Every structure is written in structure tokens, then in C-alpha cells.
Amino acid sequence: MKESRVEYLTCPIRQVVAKFCDKWSLLVLYSLHASDTGVMRFTELHKHMDDCSQKMLSSTLKNLEKHNLISRKVYPVVPPKVEYSLTDNGKSLMPYIMGLIVWAKEHFEDVAVH
Amino acid sequence: MKESRVEYLTCPIRQVVAKFCDKWSLLVLYSLHASDTGVMRFTELHKHMDDCSQKMLSSTLKNLEKHNLISRKVYPVVPPKVEYSLTDNGKSLMPYIMGLIVWAKEHFEDVAVH
DNA sequence: AGCAAATCTAACAAAAAAGTAAGTATAATA
DNA sequence: TATTATACTTACTTTTTTGTTAGATTTGCT
Numbered sequence A, B: 001m002k003e004s005r006v007e008y009l010t011c012p013i014r015q016v017v018a019k020f021c022d023k024w025s026l027l028v029l030y031s032l033h034a035s036d037t038g039v040m041r042f043t044e045l046h047k048h049m050d051d052c053s054q055k056m057l058s059s060t061l062k063n064l065e066k067h068n069l070i071s072r073k074v075y076p077v078v079p080p081k082v083e084y085s086l087t088d089n090g091k092s093l094m095p096y097i098m099g100l101i102v103w104a105k106e107h108f109e110d111v112a113v114h
Numbered sequence C: 001a002g003c004a005a006a007t008c009t010a011a012c013a014a015a016a017a018a019g020t021a022a023g024t025a026t027a028a029t030a
Numbered sequence D: 001t002a003t004t005a006t007a008c009t010t011a012c013t014t015t016t017t018t019g020t021t022a023g024a025t026t027t028g029c030t
Helices: A006-010 A010-022 A027-032 A042-048 A054-066 A086-106 B006-010 B012-021 B025-034 B042-048 B054-064 B088-107
Strands: A039-041 A068-073 A081-085 B039-041 B070-075 B081-086
Touching: A006 A039, A006 B012, A010 A027, A010 A054, A010 B025, A010 B088, A027 A039, A027 A042, A027 A054, A027 A068, A027 A081, A027 B012, A039 A042, A042 A054, A042 A068, A042 A081, A054 A068, A081 B081, A086 B088, B006 B039, B006 B081, B012 B054, B025 B039, B025 B042, B025 B081, B025 B088, B039 B042, B042 B054, B042 B081, B054 B070, B081 B088
Parallel strands: none
Antiparallel strands: A039 A081, A068 A081, B039 B081, B070 B081
């Protein structure tokens, strides 16, 4: 599917699919949403989804940042420290994501988060 | 990601991703939900998403049927007639999908359905 | 006889996504 | 001096997804 097509640019469903309908984005969003402080570092996120490679986590984070769903704060220290958190835009999406998750818990058997 | 992993089988997010987080499933679900009769034929669906190949539409429909979100009714006539509609399970999911779509309309610019 | 209709399936090719392993940077610490 | 810590990136391979084209089916119409 060409992302330049009119359908793509004008269809909210296709936008949703392009922005966070993939293997790892929902897990990242959920992890940030569920964390105490609302802030998580790369390694911490990785521990929450250890079947995701560093590479994939990295590119997922980039994509979410690009679409303004999460923000990335870099501390200029060694070793590096980078914190991720939901943007206001991302926060506004979470009720709907949580709706899906709750629906899934009710409709699939033997299901738990993480 | 191996679908046999424990995370996969016990995590509602991963289940959601596996069942309908792909390029075409949301469009199919939405089309069926939005149609007057709640029933659509293959060619009719295809007209609603003409940037999806027959092959992809066919496999998307199969996948949704396998996960009990849509049902498929075949009429033994020539030329063939097959009707698709949401199952009760699929219907119960739609409020959450619609939530996402409405969110997208509010948060992206110049966005319309189809 | 030949073609149209509807819903696919099959075979093959191309493109995209994902996996894996190794490497980078650099200050602090042992 | 060697190691550790963190957050990646790069190169390469493999797997998965998607695209493309052609064909199957079979009744009825021209």
C-alpha cells in the first residue's frame, strides 16, 4: 500500500494502522501508561518486553516519537540516560487502547498482561 | 516473535495485535459495522477498499473468521454468493474500534473515512 | 459456441519486516 | 589496565508479507 495515496492520507483507520498498529507499539504505550512515574528508560522498557529485540524496540520508539505519541528526553551523561514518556497526545489515546485491552481480557481465555 | 511463547498466549495486547492489528482488518470490521444491512459480499467489500488486492482481502477475511470476529455464509449458487457479517464477538469489539477512529478524526488533520 | 458473473486459489516475484550478532562511545570503577 | 554501564547503530541474513498474474468454477445469456 502506498502511503502517498489519498486513502492513506484521509482515512483515520489507515492512520491508526500506520501510527501504532504494529507488534510492539501497543506494548510500549501500555508500559508507559502503567508505570508509576510515567517515565521509563530504554532498558527498563526492554525488560518489560524481552521478546522484542533492541533494534525493534529502538525503531518502535522512534516511530512513536515521530507520530507525537511519546517523547524522548536525553540526559547528557555517561553512560547515557534517556527517558521516554507519553505526550499529551499519547495520553489522550490511552483510554481507547485500554478499552481494547479490557475487551481482550474479557473475550479471550487465560489472558494476562505481560 | 514466536506465537507459541507464553507472552503471546497470555497477553491481551499481543492477542489484539495478532487478531486484528493489521493493514486491512480494521477496514473490514468498520465496513461491515457501517453497512446498512450489516451484511456484505466479497466484491462489495472490495469496492470499499480497492487498494487492497483480492488476495489480501481474502486472507484478511479468513483470519477474521478464524478469530471469530466475522462470519461467512455461502449460498450454493452460480455465480457464487458469499455474505460476510460481524459475529456477536465482533460486534462487542466495535465500540472500542470506533473509539479509536473517533480519536483519530479528532487528532489528525484532514481525515475522513474512506 | 463463447462469454460474463462472483469468489476465490495458486504460483511466482518483489518488497518489507524482523532476527542476530557485533560494534560504538566514554566516564567511572575495580 | 580492563571492565562495566546504557542506549543505541550497523551490517547482514532470514522470514514474512504483499503484489501480480493467471486460472478454476459453472450456470445462464447472447
